[in-house]
Amino acid sequence: MRRFLLISVPYIWLLALFLVPFVIVLKISLSDAAIARPPYMPTFDWAEGIWAFLSQLDLENFTWLIEDDLYWKAYLSSLKIALTSTILTLFVGYPIAYGMARAPEEWRPMLMMLVILPFWTSFLIRVYAWKGILANEGFLNQFLLWTGLATEPLQILNTTTAVYIGIVYTYLPFMILPIYAALDRMDDSLIEAAEDLGCSRMSAFWLVTIPLSKGGIIAGCFLVFIPAMGEFVIPSLLGGSDTLMIGKVLWEEFFSNRDWPVASAVAVILLLILVVPIVLFQRNQQKEQESDT
Amino acid sequence: MATPVFEPWNDPDEKPLIQFQNVSKRFGDFTAIDDLTIDIFEREFFALLGPSGCGKTTMMRMLAGFEAPTEGKIFLAGQDIAPVPPNQRAVNMMFQSYALFPHLSVWENIAFGLKREGMPRNEINARVDEMLRLTRLEKFARRKPHQISGGQRQRVALARSLAKAPKLLLLDEPLGALDRKLREETQFELMDIQEKTGTTFVIVTHDQEEAMTVASRVAVMDNGQVKQVATPADIYEAPNSVYVADFIGDVNLIEGKATATGKGSYALHWRDGVEPLTVESQNIFSDGQTAHLAIRPEKVTISADRPAKAANAVQGKVLDIAYLGNLSTYHVELPTGDVIKAQTANTRRISRRAYTWEDTVWLSWTASGGILLAN
Numbered sequence: 134m135r136r137f138l139l140i141s142v143p144y145i146w147l148l149a150l151f152l153v154p155f156v157i158v159l160k161i162s163l164s165d166a167a168i169a170r171p172p173y174m175p176t177f178d179w180a181e182g183i184w185a186f187l188s189q190l191d192l193e194n195f196t197w198l199i200e201d202d203l204y205w206k207a208y209l210s211s212l213k214i215a216l217t218s219t220i221l222t223l224f225v226g227y228p229i230a231y232g233m234a235r236a237p238e239e240w241r242p243m244l245m246m247l248v249i250l251p252f253w254t255s256f257l258i259r260v261y262a263w264k265g266i267l268a269n270e271g272f273l274n275q276f277l278l279w280t281g282l283a284t285e286p287l288q289i290l291n292t293t294t295a296v297y298i299g300i301v302y303t304y305l306p307f308m309i310l311p312i313y314a315a316l317d318r319m320d321d322s323l324i325e326a327a328e329d330l331g332c333s334r335m336s337a338f339w340l341v342t343i344p345l346s347k348g349g350i351i352a353g354c355f356l357v358f359i360p361a362m363g364e365f366v367i368p369s370l371l372g373g374s375d376t377l378m379i380g381k382v383l384w385e386e387f388f389s390n391r392d393w394p395v396a397s398a399v400a401v402i403l404l405l406i407l408v409v410p411i412v413l414f415q416r417n418q419q420k421e422q423e424s425d426t
Numbered sequence: 427m428a429t430p431v432f433e434p435w436n437d438p439d440e441k442p443l444i445q446f447q448n449v450s451k452r453f454g455d456f457t458a459i460d461d462l463t464i465d466i467f468e469r470e471f472f473a474l475l476g477p478s479g480c481g482k483t484t485m486m487r488m489l490a491g492f493e494a495p496t497e498g499k500i501f502l503a504g505q506d507i508a509p510v511p512p513n514q515r516a517v518n519m520m521f522q523s524y525a526l527f528p529h530l531s532v533w534e535n536i537a538f539g540l541k542r543e544g545m546p547r548n549e550i551n552a553r554v555d556e557m558l559r560l561t562r563l564e565k566f567a568r569r570k571p572h573q574i575s576g577g578q579r580q581r582v583a584l585a586r587s588l589a590k591a592p593k594l595l596l597l598d599e600p601l602g603a604l605d606r607k608l609r610e611e612t613q614f615e616l617m618d619i620q621e622k623t624g625t626t627f628v629i630v631t632h633d634q635e636e637a638m639t640v641a642s643r644v645a646v647m648d649n650g651q652v653k654q655v656a657t658p659a660d661i662y663e664a665p666n667s668v669y670v671a672d673f674i675g676d677v678n679l680i681e682g683k684a685t686a687t688g689k690g691s692y693a694l695h696w697r698d699g700v701e702p703l704t705v706e707s708q709n710i711f712s713d714g715q716t717a718h719l720a721i722r723p724e725k726v727t728i729s730a731d732r733p734a735k736a737a738n739a740v741q742g743k744v745l746d747i748a749y750l751g752n753l754s755t756y757h758v759e760l761p762t763g764d765v766i767k768a769q770t771a772n773t774r775r776i777s778r779r780a781y782t783w784e785d786t787v788w789l790s791w792t793a794s795g796g797i798l799l800a801n
């Protein structure tokens with residue numbers, strides 16, 4: 134009985150905070166938009182009974198998503214931006230994590246602190262600060278003009294490039310921390326052993342360091358990819374009108390169009406797209422744990 | 427026909443495989459190796475023995491190429507190896523932690539070095555199989571390092587470092603992680619493998635028994651200096667200093683002033699009003715010079731009555747008995763307050779033991795039983 138109680142706590146948590154809201158969203162996505170409060174119909178009425186209620190639900194919104202190319206273009210574009218920025222974050226994050234793991238022992242807590250430090254200020258403010266840096270008369274352009282590297286201000290703000298910069302900046306710690314954890318666990322004598330057996334520094338890195346930090350790389354990539362896919366704040370603050378991301382579309386459907394059913398349908402599809410990498414991530418975590426024991 | 431004794435260090439024509447010439451290594455202010463000169467010959471099983479921090483690991487890492495000497499030169503087969511990076515030295519190392527690649531199977535671990543050489547696939551297969559046979563690991567080829575026992579991991583590490591048939595194999599505390607029984611078995615296995623492959627082995631250890639068991643010669647190190655290089659028997663029977671005598675095995679040290687009483691014979695005055703000890707010594711002492719008599723407990727005989735013809739005999743009381751099963755060590759306190767250890771083999775059952783605590787006994791030893799050392 135006690136065991137049952139203990140196990141039931143996380144399940145009740147999941148049920149109340151994930152499954153129930155999801156069912157509500159799913160229901161709204163199958164409804165029709167209406168000028169009412171809430172802005173959709175049908176609403177459940179005890180008098181009419183459950184069947185009358187269910188018979189009014191349809192897949193109309195999902196067909197709409199397929200017919201209008203805005204949506205699948207936004208999904209594809211989000212997928213592309215999320216993938217590209219995940220790879221960029223990996224290329225920036227890996228050397229940082231590697232440097233941290235190689236740093237003298239007494240420096241490491243401080244370096245770790247520096248990586249985590251940005252979390253202490255609001256995410257919104259930090260993204261907003263990038264507007265000041267990337268704007269045409271911003272710090273970056275002023276610096277480039279001053280050094281003579283550019284003769285006229287570069288248009289970075291309100292482009293997809295700015296979105297990439299924003300995503301890489303924001304999610305970098307999520308990439309660094311798991312990779313650092315993997316590299317920190319690694320025994321330095323493995324690299325010496327590889328060199329002793331005929332590896333150059335470079336091949337020892339490819340044959341030993343990379344495979345042994347694979348778990349961290351995969352975890353970091355998922356931790357960046359999954360939230361980047363549905364990212365809304367960064368593209369709306371830094372991106373331009375041509376930066377199409379599904380998070381932004383979702384926002385507009387909800388708040389500008391007040392079309393809750395279509396917005397819910399967009400959210401349901403987004404969730405389905407993300408379920409695939411999330412399941413893969415879980416699998417990877419499980420495999421890691423098994424190989425550790 | 428007797429097999430010739432393996433003693434290349436006594437043969438002036440023999441060229442050493444490894445030569446350390448006045449090698450020093452400093453890390454900042456700290457001197458890890460201090461002006462070290464040593465020769466190691468081909469097919470030797472050479473042990474570097476010393477307490478932790480004595481520089482033995484640094485010496486090994488210089489041979490492997492992970493550290494460069496601050497001063498002096500190291501030659502391998504007559505060639506200065508300072509400019510050769512570790513991945514191009516015909517030297518392989520077995521790491522203390524084994525450093526097995528956790529993501530590779532036993533087979534792939536052993537094949538790792540061969541693949542880097544670009545050896546053809548079928549030759550790699552043959553060589554790895556040979557190594558697996560040599561270390562009796564055939565059954566575990568497909569396992570990952572975390573799926574095998576400590577002793578098996580140790581053998582994988584050995585197989586991996588031997589696979590490339592190095593001129594020189596370095597073993598850094600190779601048996602430290604094994605329990606006693608397994609360690610003893612593995613020591614003999616190591617000697618066997620060393621003989622079969624004919625590879626020169628240099629082993630680093632702080633375990634003197636291990637060094638004595640496996641090595642053809644032992645270098646006793648302390649504070650970055652080599653105190654003595656000799657065969658295990660010489661190190662034990664003829665240590666050249668109090669440090670070496672004390673470091674290897676158990677020893678009684680008696681300090682006194684030496685007076686010559688004849689050719690190679692001395693009287694050691696060690697306490698006022700006590701009969702001087704008679705000692706034979708190859709080392710020369712001037713009259714009145716301070717000398718230390720080092721005598722091993724097993725060379726001291728214990729008896730109830732004063733032995734008739736002993737060169738040295740002292741009387742005392744049994745203070746402590748250390749019973750080791752096969753041996754017993756008696757700690758005997760003399761009237762002067764000194765404690766001398768005597769060891770006897772327990773040839774009889776313990777219930778028939780002749781001496782017990784507080785018994786008055788005589789300790790005696792011959793003039794040549796001990797060795798007289800200046801410092």
